[in-house]
Amino acid sequence: MPFRQLKKDVFRLLIEEDFPEALVRISRLPEKQVINPLFSFLYHGDEIVRWHAVSAMGVVTTGLAEKNMESARIIMRRLIWNLNDESGGIGWGSPEAMGDIMARSQPIAREFSKILISYALPHGNYLEHGLLQRGMLWGIQRLSKADPVLTQAAIPFIRPFLTSEDPYHKGLAICFAETMNDTIVIPELEKLIQDDTLIPLYNNFQMITHKVSNLARSALAAIKLNSVF
Numbered sequence: 001m002p003f004r005q006l007k008k009d010v011f012r013l014l015i016e017e018d019f020p021e022a023l024v025r026i027s028r029l030p031e032k033q034v035i036n037p038l039f040s041f042l043y044h045g046d047e048i049v050r051w052h053a054v055s056a057m058g059v060v061t062t063g064l065a066e067k068n069m070e071s072a073r074i075i076m077r078r079l080i081w082n083l084n085d086e087s088g089g090i091g092w093g094s095p096e097a098m099g100d101i102m103a104r105s106q107p108i109a110r111e112f113s114k115i116l117i118s119y120a121l122p123h124g125n126y127l128e129h130g131l132l133q134r135g136m137l138w139g140i141q142r143l144s145k146a147d148p149v150l151t152q153a154a155i156p157f158i159r160p161f162l163t164s165e166d167p168y169h170k171g172l173a174i175c176f177a178e179t180m181n182d183t184i185v186i187p188e189l190e191k192l193i194q195d196d197t198l199i200p201l202y203n204n205f206q207m208i209t210h211k212v213s214n215l216a217r218s219a220l221a222a223i224k225l226n227s228v229f
Helices: 003-014 019-027 031-041 047-067 069-082 094-104 106-118 130-146 148-163 167-180 183-192 212-228
Strands: 198-203 206-211
Touching (some): 003 019, 003 031, 003 047, 019 047, 031 047, 031 069, 047 069, 047 094, 047 206, 069 094, 069 106, 094 106, 106 130, 106 148, 130 148, 130 167, 167 183, 167 198, 167 212
Antiparallel strands (some): 198 206
């Protein structure tokens, strides 16, 4: 199929109202052909198109890994290269896609999780750009939900984002603290109960608006409950 036609077909699927069904149809397309359109949609101007491309990238790469692990590694390396200063680009969507792929594929996660975490480390491949940091936080949180053992090392480096001026940083760091049952940050979470800033977060294929304060309350309740046992 010509690239332009395939790109149009993929776009129509990414904006389908029933996206879970559309995702099944995307997964049936030839992986090596559909991956390039998906890369391009990580830069799309429409937020939901970008996020659906992240999810589709996760599904397609996971399917490819089951057939040809080296081909999946190439995709991961492309995402990593996009975050490299030498690439000449910005890397929009790359940490999110890395997180989604690894959340779906244990073999890929075992190989590449340390690289994703390194983007949060001041002594590692720290991402300076605030918007890329949002993506990094989302990607690490996505992986932590699937395998918290692999994101354990990130805990002390995610904590500072709870005091960021960016409400998205706060919200995503709160979610991570809850997932990791990080009791150390209880005092910070208690402060954030006063923060009623609204932020839309992508979860289960849709954007859901949350108050930072509500996320903090939820995290506090979960951490305190788990610490009892």
